[in-house]
Amino acid sequence: MVDVDIILKRDNFDLRVKEMFVPGITGVFGPSGSGKTSLLKSIAGMEHPEEGHISINGRLVYCKERKINEEIEDRRIGYVFQEGRLFPHLTVEKNLRYGLKKTAKGLSYEEVVDMLQLEHVLKSKPSKISGGERQRTALGRSLLSSPELLLLDEPFSALDNHLRNQILPFLYKIHQSVKIPIVVVSHDITDLLKLSDRLFIINNGRCLGHGEYTSLLKVPEVRQLLGSNVFVNTLDMRVEDVDLERGMAKLHNVNLPDRINAVYSDKRFHLINNNRVKLFVRADDIALADRYVQGISVQNQLEGVVVEIINGSNVNLCVVNVGVQIVVEISAESIHRMCLKPNSTVWCLFKSVSIDFAV
Numbered sequence: 001m002v003d004v005d006i007i008l009k010r011d012n013f014d015l016r017v018k019e020m021f022v023p024g025i026t027g028v029f030g031p032s033g034s035g036k037t038s039l040l041k042s043i044a045g046m047e048h049p050e051e052g053h054i055s056i057n058g059r060l061v062y063c064k065e066r067k068i069n070e071e072i073e074d075r076r077i078g079y080v081f082q083e084g085r086l087f088p089h090l091t092v093e094k095n096l097r098y099g100l101k102k103t104a105k106g107l108s109y110e111e112v113v114d115m116l117q118l119e120h121v122l123k124s125k126p127s128k129i130s131g132g133e134r135q136r137t138a139l140g141r142s143l144l145s146s147p148e149l150l151l152l153d154e155p156f157s158a159l160d161n162h163l164r165n166q167i168l169p170f171l172y173k174i175h176q177s178v179k180i181p182i183v184v185v186s187h188d189i190t191d192l193l194k195l196s197d198r199l200f201i202i203n204n205g206r207c208l209g210h211g212e213y214t215s216l217l218k219v220p221e222v223r224q225l226l227g228s229n230v231f232v233n234t235l236d237m238r239v240e241d242v243d244l245e246r247g248m249a250k251l252h253n254v255n256l257p258d259r260i261n262a263v264y265s266d267k268r269f270h271l272i273n274n275n276r277v278k279l280f281v282r283a284d285d286i287a288l289a290d291r292y293v294q295g296i297s298v299q300n301q302l303e304g305v306v307v308e309i310i311n312g313s314n315v316n317l318c319v320v321n322v323g324v325q326i327v328v329e330i331s332a333e334s335i336h337r338m339c340l341k342p343n344s345t346v347w348c349l350f351k352s353v354s355i356d357f358a359v
Contacts, residue, residue: 002149002181006052006062008035008042008205015039015049015205021149021181025171026210027192028185030202031225036185039202040151043183044079045072056148078142082154085138086126092137093122099144106146107177115173116140132163136170143174150174152184156191168194172278193232194280201225214325223312231283231317233326235260239271248352251279255323261299262355277357284329285354288318289347290338299352306344309335320348 001022008015015035030036041047043054045061048069054062056077061070086095096118100109113119116136121129126137135155142150155171156164172195175182183200186192192199197213201222208225209216216222217231237251240259249264249271260279264271271277292301304322316335318328328348330340340346 001057002043002183003053003055004039004043006042006049006054008038008047008049010038013038013205015042017202017207018052019200019207019210021183021200023179023181024198025175025182025184025196026198026200027196028183028200028202029187029189029192031187034203035205036187036202037153038205040079040153040183040185043149044077044151045070045075076146076148078145078147078150080135080138080142080150080152080155082157086134086141088126091123091125092118092129092133095126095137096122096140096144099141107143109144111177112140112143115177116170130163131159132167135159135163135167139170139174143178148180150178150180150182152182154185154187156186156188164191168278171195189226190232193234194278197234214319214327217310217317217319217327218308223310231327231329233281233283233286235279235281235324235326237277237279239273239275239277242271242273251277253324257303257323258301260302260355261352262357263353271357280356281326281350281354283317283327285350286326286328287349288320288328288330288334288338288340289349290345292347293349296349297351298349300348300350302348304346304348306340306342306346308342309340318346320346322348 001020003020005018015038017039028036038047042049049064051064053060060068061075062068096109116139118136118140121133126134155167159167184192184195193213199213199216200210201208201216203225208221209219235253237253239249240252241250242264247264249262251260251262302322304320307319307321307325310317315329316332318330318340320326320328326348
């Protein structure tokens with residue numbers, strides 16, 4: 001657990017944060033200049049707050065009042081910058097082993113290489129490998145320092161969509177392998193929601209909310225900050241069946257009443273029966289009906305109950321419990337016409353082609 005209670009002043013900017021980050025992935029979202037990177041650098045020891053304290057697993061690494069300020073290398077924090085910052089003159093193997101010099105505990109070199117699938121580039125220099133491979137190498141180097149906390153600063157910003165989707169599965173593997181807090185900074189809410197529904201929302205140096213995504217949507221300042229950003233639902237699924245001939249995959253979640261059908265191409269993904277995957281469906285790709293609809297091409301219809309309707313200035317959000325909570329974008333006119341209210345029974349409809357994966 002990481003306990004942060006600081007005030008950092010820079011020119012006309014004040015960062016005031018009092019929060020705890022627990023094991024698992026927390027996404028830090030905010031616009032440019034909101035204080036995201038300053039928060040990470042303060043935790044890592046690269047910037048020094050004017051007031052407050054920072055502790056990691058109960059160990060004070062910074063306390064203004066007690067004049068405690070651990071050196072960066074002593075804080076046991078893995079920090080991955082958006083551009084990776086690998087040593088250009090060293091091979092991937094030597095970049096990775098640089099982390100091993102700092103500790104003999106934690107994941108082994110072989111485990112990290114296998115987890116991040118770097119065997120084929122070990123003898124290459126950073127300039128000769130892809131952006132996704134460079135980012136995985138930077139992640140591996142940080143993991144080999146046996147951190148108690150992993151900080152990722154805009155890990156997707158230098159990657160195109162294809163490379164982003166390549167990195168996501170490795171972050172899931174890291175999350176499952178090392179039970180430490182992982183804090184990921186991004187100005188793209190979609191990227192963060194593909195990693196975790198636990199978010200820390202920051203703007204102008206202030207925390208607007210910290211918690212589960214659907215709960216944060218109830219905060220007017222958060223909805224206003226998100227603006228036109230696309231709301232994305234993330235579901236943990238198990239692959240039940242893959243039909244390459246029809247180009248379809250059948251996915252299962254024990255909390256859902258029905259299987260989910262998704263268009264599948266092995267050129268984009270490689271799904272294996274019984275493997276776990278992350279499923280993503282945008283809130284504006286889901287339609288609501290007051291009954292099961294017969295004779296329609298839409299393959300996915302999940303029965304659920306309206307939990308809450310969140311009225312916004314640009315869009316209304318309907319939170320529906322289908323076994324797990326999902327968010328649906330809906331117009332005020334549709335809410336009125338369908339007489340929707342909490343406890344209303346609805347069916348959530350979405351096409352198999354609207355589904356995306358991280359595997």
